[in-house]
Amino acid sequence: MKATLLLDVQELFVTEAGGTVEIHMDLYEVTKKKGQPEYRFSWIAFDTDNPMRRVLFDCHPPKGPHFHLDEDSEGQSFQWISIDEAIRFFREKVKEHFGELVEVPDDGGQRT
């Protein structure tokens, strides 16, 4: 299956609770199949002090879109609606798991 890489980024954020979370997101455009996304993706958010504390979304075959929390290797499927819905759902799970990510941190060392 032909896949075109559209995005590959990783960023670090602070949480309101004072933790540090790394988020790595990649996105490939693939040939669309019925009921399946036209993208392949792997999105992970993890605690940098305990990487097994994590939210992992991916969509490798044959499972299709699904997510894992922490050490759950089975994963839970979710219905693909759109890329915007998938992003919104990932963001919701990250918030549930780690608390709110701080948009503009005030960590005493930030340059303005």
Place this chain on the structure above:
Amino acid sequence: MKTFTFRYDPKATPHALFARVAKAAKARTADVHKDETSSNSIHAILSAMTEVRLQVFYAIADHHPVSMYQLAQHLKRDQANVLRDVKALEAMKLVKLVSEMDGDRERLRPTANYDRIVFDFGAARTGRAKRTVGSN
């Protein structure tokens, strides 16, 4: 030389990250930044890549230990604590743990994915960059 960069970027907010994913999907334009992690928090960068983890990374890259035991011996640290740091480095894609058989025992050999780690906190606004032509 393969370099990994921790980059301070005040514009790298959570909201901006998720917007970038949506934009890449819709515009179908590549937004690829391999070999670097950005953050809008200096604290987050230094919390993720601590002094101890830098020591662990360079011990792996410089000394090529064949096992976690050998790495811990080199660092004169407890193996379980070193493994915790290696797992964090592995999650950040800076190292990998290769499973190998040593006789009938399995061992984990840590290997570095990069030769160098760089911290980029951006240029200061000193104005020097504008004075490069015809001035000292």
